[in-house]
Amino acid sequence: MENLTFRNETVDFSVEHHAVGNIARGVAKMFYIVNPSESTFQKPEDVPTIFRQAWPFFLAFIFVENVLLWLEGKPILRLNDGVTSVSHGLLQECGKLLSRGAENIAYIYIYDHFRIADLPWDSAWTWYAAVIGVDFCYYWVHRACHEIHILWAQHQVHHSSEEYNLTVGLRQSVLQVWCGFAFYLPLALVIPPAHFLTHLQFNLLYQFWIHTKTIETLGPLEWIFNTPKHHRVHHGCNLYCLDKNYGGFLIIWDRLFGTFAEEKEKEEIIYGLVYNQPSFNPFFLQIFYSLKVVEKWRAMEGWNDKLAAIWKGPSWVPGAPRLGAEEDKLDIRSREKYDVQLPMWCNVYLTIHFIVVVLGFQELAIRYMGMSPLVVLGFVAYILISLTTIGMLFDHHPYACMFELVRCLLFVTYVQRNVLPTTGGTFIAVLQSFFVLSTCFWMLQTFKVLQIKVKNK
Template identity: 70%
Template sequence: MIPLSHLNMENCTKCELKVTSLYMNSVSVNDMQLNFLDWAAEVFQGIGHLFYIVNPRTNSYGQVKDVPKIFYNAWPYFVLFMILENIILFLEKKPFVRLNDSITSLSHGLFLECGRLLFRGSESYLYIYIYQYFRVYDLPWDCAFTWYLAAIGVDFCYYWVHRACHEIHILWAQHQVHHSSEEYNLAVGLRQSMLQGWCGFVFYLPLALVIPPSQFMTHQYFNLLYQFWIHTETVKTLGPLEYILNTPNHHRVHHGSNIYCLDKNYGGVLIIWDRIFGTFAKERHDEEIIYGLIYNQPSFNPLHLQTFYTKYVFESFQKMKGWRNKLAAIFYGPSWQPGKPRLGLDEDKVKVSFN
């Protein structure tokens, strides 16, 4: 036994400091590990949002004000995937995405966000109003059945929104912005009209009879996010999933200006709606897809691309003789001509090719 008088108090103090230092370092390392795990979990969750891989329990909200800004929070992942897309193109020895075209697409994405700021309040208010005063059944917002019903309902309505944007001239004036790129890449997924959401929201209003507003808004965000990653040529096929889901394979056809591609594959997440309603077309390997509008605009000016077609629609309205033809110039299809069917005839459409 060592007498107390032989103890060196200075040495004891040093030992205490070393123990404390080791403990603090251990705590610091543990905190760093936890922070990294939290960050990794958040990243994987954000990536999952792009593919609609989400947990219904943690992504259900009781009030509209509780729904996070899912689309806004996804922008870092948009950039990440666009970088990965170019890396894949480099490895496959294919041309990079054109910078001027990508900048134009991103500019349209900013226009879309501006439109959301201006019109999201009116869309939400009308949906909430119908739900509060005219709903026919009360579904619990935190129920798995409500979650999946909302997901399917939003996607079903999106099919008709999208189809209307191709078959009603004044709506096509806004939606053509999305089709105005002559390339097909992830940046095109962000190329949207400032008024796109406002033009289509009325098609979702029947959901307000049963779907809680918070569930509707959540799934509208996820439905839109899913459609970002399908705008690429780097993914060829997804095997059996092609029968159920909208994939890059199917959506390439939708963006083609070849005759067989026109007015096809309107689905958002599910391709089954096109199979059911007769608007499905399979990608042909004997005919290369030509992207863009039938009459492409030689401009990268986003403001021009946002507005030129609306001007064209009203000029067509003024030139038509008789009120029936004038209204048809606005509400019939883009290819309609006097005396022809509502959507026009294929033989009257310009046939594009690389030859």
């Protein structure tokens, strides 16, 4: 047991993993050092994009996690799966750039016209009420996303990885924010919009670090907070893991409402979807399950069953309980992970292009408010095309070469006509040359002059 003192308060807790003791201490400090007055805002427009600004820290922690795994002799991040997870995070952020906060209009309207209390915006009590309120609503948002088929079609993106690491914390659905916003609307009767927007981001930030195997347990903190140990269970497709541990920041809601499950030490957790759809294409993973919902809807006879196929659980069939019969659910105990081993040069190529996409998104995120919606839409479309093509190459899709050729040609053409004549610059010129070479290479690939040799699948 270790004693830590912050602000003249002594906190006792134990950490049962030597490699991550500093991380756990950092988490404890976060709870005691944070000052509500420094993260309290009066107006919604004053709330910074905290989650977007945290991306450099996300990438830094992903690097640290893999260093720890490497030092302990454990498997580190798979490039194809990790890039796919981060791609989903970029796509979700691109969706937010397009919406420009429109998903929050209903909350602000209800607060302005129907609130039943005027909590002072600069009070610490209002700050803490928002912490609890947002997390309570998140529990029900998260639970609904598992128990309502049409919502699961979006949320399944987050569960589609067969790995469990920090990159999975970024693997989110583009439509996730729209699927869950209605569950937060009751808060608008009391909680000021600026507090809601702030703590919605804080809640998601907290959940990033619990997507890891490097932390085994946090001792007594496990009784109150959602931790990696609890969230590993949530991501498992073993039968005992299904529909458990929905909490965001706190695990007490699961304990209160009967959805808590303890991690079983002697049973390996298998990650991914029960009916897994192997792919590294983020666009495909975003939409494929929605098509499954449509197929199920069409297969039903009568409007009662058709509607039930949408709002009841993913495992529901006619004659079964709302969430499906337990005896019909699969208990996954082992699985061979989907993988495509590309040549080293191809992985290096894809890594470089993915970094270029990340840098491009960063520039877009900084400048998008000064751009017209049509220009922003064009940039987002190109990012979508780029991430999709990179995923297709990781899958060794038969049409991937053609898509990559078109993508590189689009970039070369745009830069030649719109960037080089006005700004130029060494970096842009080097980037232009790299894309020209890439275009030539994929032209040879497309016409079978050269071919990628895959080791195994």
